[in-house]
Amino acid sequence: MHPFSTRHRIRLVGAGIATSLSPALHEHEAAALGLTDYRYDLIDVAAEGIPVDRSGDALRQAVAAGCTGLNVTHPCKQVVVDSLDEMSGNARLLGAVNTVVVRDGRLIGHNTDHSGFLAALRRGLPDATLGRVVLAGAGGAGSAVAYALAAAGVTDLRVADLDPARAADVCARLAAAFPQTRVTAIPLEAIEANLEHCDGVVNASPIGMVGHPGTPFDTDALHPGLWVADIVYRPLQTELVAAATALGCDVLDGGQMLVAQAADTFALLTGITPDPDRMRRHLGELLADQCAPTVLEESR
Ligand SMILES: NC(=O)C1=CN([C@@H]2O[C@H](COP(=O)(O)OP(=O)(O)OC[C@H]3O[C@@H](n4cnc5c(N)ncnc54)[C@H](O)[C@@H]3O)[C@@H](O)[C@H]2O)C=CC1
Numbered sequence: 001m002h003p004f005s006t007r008h009r010i011r012l013v014g015a016g017i018a019t020s021l022s023p024a025l026h027e028h029e030a031a032a033l034g035l036t037d038y039r040y041d042l043i044d045v046a047a048e049g050i051p052v053d054r055s056g057d058a059l060r061q062a063v064a065a066g067c068t069g070l071n072v073t074h075p076c077k078q079v080v081v082d083s084l085d086e087m088s089g090n091a092r093l094l095g096a097v098n099t100v101v102v103r104d105g106r107l108i109g110h111n112t113d114h115s116g117f118l119a120a121l122r123r124g125l126p127d128a129t130l131g132r133v134v135l136a137g138a139g140g141a142g143s144a145v146a147y148a149l150a151a152a153g154v155t156d157l158r159v160a161d162l163d164p165a166r167a168a169d170v171c172a173r174l175a176a177a178f179p180q181t182r183v184t185a186i187p188l189e190a191i192e193a194n195l196e197h198c199d200g201v202v203n204a205s206p207i208g209m210v211g212h213p214g215t216p217f218d219t220d221a222l223h224p225g226l227w228v229a230d231i232v233y234r235p236l237q238t239e240l241v242a243a244a245t246a247l248g249c250d251v252l253d254g255g256q257m258l259v260a261q262a263a264d265t266f267a268l269l270t271g272i273t274p275d276p277d278r279m280r281r282h283l284g285e286l287l288a289d290q291c292a293p294t295v296l297e298e299s300r
Pocket residue numbers: 073074075076077078113116136137138139140141142160161162163166188204205206207209215216231232233254255257258259261
């Protein structure tokens with residue numbers, strides 16, 4: 001029997017997600033593929049007064065109420081891990097989940113943030129030198145980005161987080177999985193000094209997203225030889241992306257990763273491989289509707 005149903009009730013669990021473009025991206029792609037019974041809705045734990053440490057319960061309640069698959073986002077990706085029945089190898093190694101597949105009532109955690117970032121990096125910055133790279137933010141998405149950077153061949157990765165224990169945890173996990181990559185936790189205030197001798201920098205902290213204005217470090221430390229990636233996509237043109245673009249750096253915005261991780265999640269949930277080019281075009285249209293100038297548009 002085919003393990004995939006034709007009825008899909010997908011939920012995104014997270015806080016402050018009202019402006020997420022995932023519902024539109026998923027539903028548009030489903031319709032284009034002829035999946036007429038595909039709905040993607042939000043469970044905003046902040047708006048619904050659900051404490052973050054109970055987000056795993058929210059996830060199970062959603063499944064009991066008929067939900068057939070989930071995305072999980074900030075700040076729940078690590079918290080929900082203990083509520084799952086099973087995890088993919090990558091998700092277990094990362095200790096973070098952004099996709100939950102439901103099979104016979106069992107909740108199986110996956111992580112498409114790492115495959116999504118890797119695909120985005122390869123597509124958006126194909127010539128990036130992958131020697132020494134600084135990563136700001138080691139939360140749910142940051143740990144996945146760190147994994148992708150090590151998998152891409154970065155030889156010296158320096159990780160900073162507001163919470164130094166998180167940076168140390170990601171470094172410990174990666175050191176075991178990627179012995180060829182030197183992985184070091186650095187203090188937040190050391191980012192600028194480290195950038196001087198780096199090839200690239202990635203922001204995987206929420207700084208720059210709607211509700212978290214600013215940049216994760218002083219952009220005076222940027223230099224034109226540096227490639228700059230930001231995974232924040234609301235807005236696409238973060239202050240960091242704007243400063244790096246103005247300086248002539250090679251830049252990757254968060255839209256590329258958004259599409260790539262959504263495509264990987266869609267395939268896990270439906271068993272059908274979506275068309276990432278169509279999804280990218282649709283994201284461009286959604287952002288144009290919001291009157292946002294996009295680097296994604298220019299790179300199409
Ligand atoms: N483009 C895409 O497809 C994706 C985008 N994102 C975005 O990435 C951001 C982070 O998401 P998650 O990792 O899920 O959140 P999270 O809450 O799990 O982790 C955020 C981490 O950033 C750290 N942090 C906060 N301020 C910082 C600063 N100034 N410098 C360094 N670290 C700092 C926090 O301590 C925490 O460890 C969000 O804006 C989210 O929307 C996340 C996943 C995919």
